[in-house]
Amino acid sequence: MCTRFLWSSVGTPGAGNVLVGRSMDWFEDTHTQLAVRPRGAERQSAPGDPGSFTWVSEFGSIVCLMYGEIAVDGLNEAGLQVSGLYLAESDYGVRDTARPGLALAQAIQCLLDRFANVTDAVAWLTSSGVQIIPLDIGGKPGTGHIALADRSGDSAIIEFVAGELTVHHGTDYTVMANSPLYEEQLELERRYAGLGGNDPLPGGTDSPDRFARAAFYSSRLPHTTSGREAAAYVFSVIRNASAPFGTADPVRPNVSTTRWRTVADLTAGRYFFESTTNPNVVWAELASFDLAPGPETRFDPQSSLAVSGEVNAQFAAA
Template identity: 45%
Template sequence: MCTRAQWTAEGQPVLVGRNMDWTERQGAKLWVLPKGIERSGLTDQNPLTWTSKYGSVGTIIWGGVSSDGINEAGLVSNVLYLAETTFKARDNDKQGLTIALWAQYFLDTCATVAEVVKACQNLDVRPVKLVHKGVAVDAPVHMSVSDPSGDSAIIEILDGETRIHHGPQYTTMTNSPPFEEQLVLLKQYEGLGGRLPIPGTMEAEDRFARAAFYLTKLPEQPETYQAAVAAVMSIMRNAATPLGANDPVRPNISATIWRTISDATNKRYYFEFADMPNVVWMDLDNFDLSENGQPMMFDLANNFEASGEISGLFQPTELFETTKADGVVTWQPGD
């Protein structure tokens, strides 16, 4: 499920593309969240509490799970599936945070990747129950973060421990196997250290190789800003899985259903559904992200004629209800 690629060519905006792959619709909606929102980590004991320092724009799925977004400082977060994610027993000495707010916590409180890495040290991130085809599992995900400097980090929870790869060289991310193993596999391909041709299957390690390889083929100096955005979009579409191509057993091998591009430099957020021809985008400067601002939402799935810059189409609304730690994601297609 999913592919992420970050492009940081000299003199160009820092652009982060991501595909969301899943077996069914997730009720994805676009949200504007101002600063000043008081939040809880939603664990039964010693929950993390905070007040959002930065406003953000992002994609909320399953009614209350933060999956992707960018804040007004230019920090970008992307949550992807990782089947090997495993959680240990709750450590009540650490402040607890539901994984449904994992991405949003960093968007609310951090301006740089370095701040995110530091903030990870004192957190106990707790799963929510994700029901997929009747089977409930502890939501197995990992996260990437990026910032306007081109810095990057990949954050995984393996054997209950947080493992972080931090540095601008970590531009690509998909799913299984864990990131350390992906880096080893990557070296076998032509142009990336080896001699094998670039693979073309839907497997996560093959999408990883394609995204990494084609990032090296983007023009050093695109003629226009539009060309730069289109270049990253072409990478994401190359790494996408066609509609209908779902593995019946592995949800990490599923069709691409939506994608985003986050412009960390210019604070712009692009979004498209794979089954709709229109791309929309939002400039964060067009929203009131101050403490006086209101949460706002836009549902592209029910406004399929929208295209281009859509900040004027968002409507004020009540804040979504986040799934608590160890709670069950109750959203169902059709809700």
């Protein structure tokens, strides 16, 4: 389930337009909505948990709400982008209520609300001792890992292994998929031609196959100073790393049909969304929204075949 990669359009990290492409693969329609969330909202990390804490959003953001409730991907006004991807091997440990608790359903929004860049987010995750609390998503175990990126081209992959936080932080960590754990994915990647090995580039929908294709093709994208071309190039790669209808495995939710794709332009503050059940691409210009404290607004990107292009005016009060 899901693939993500980070790319800077002029070749070096942070140069040109910095973009993140991600796919959402799942066993059923996720009924995803787009939400613009302004500054000043107070949220709670894990209602009912003794280690729950509150915060007030410092940055406005646009997010994808899976099932209309769970923020699984988004971009904030400072240019921080955060994605949550499925990872069956995640182990958050037995709940220690002496540690602050953060429900997985709130993790993406928490990071978008509070941090302007990857370094600050990683510093808090490392120093706070925060413990992720899993959830069920659509009747499936909700365990995952988190990818962060910012306008400088910085990146981090966050996983919890045997209850301990593991962090891969730096501009080299541009691609993420699902199982196995990230360190093992990096080893598998090196088997393929053009990535350090001799095996032919795989064409399947398993996570290591998608990881390898995203790494291979994103490293060969032509340079461009055009934001329009850069977004198109990123779409071309994330579509190649997607899973067509008919390829899902009912036993393994990490091998599922691609339900939607996003391309976030961190430099321009532009957020594209493409549903695989709708032939149109829509996008929102985050800088054009009023992100002062107030109610959030939402848009259903699958609501109509007639809607395409820039959709800021389609967002309405939730």
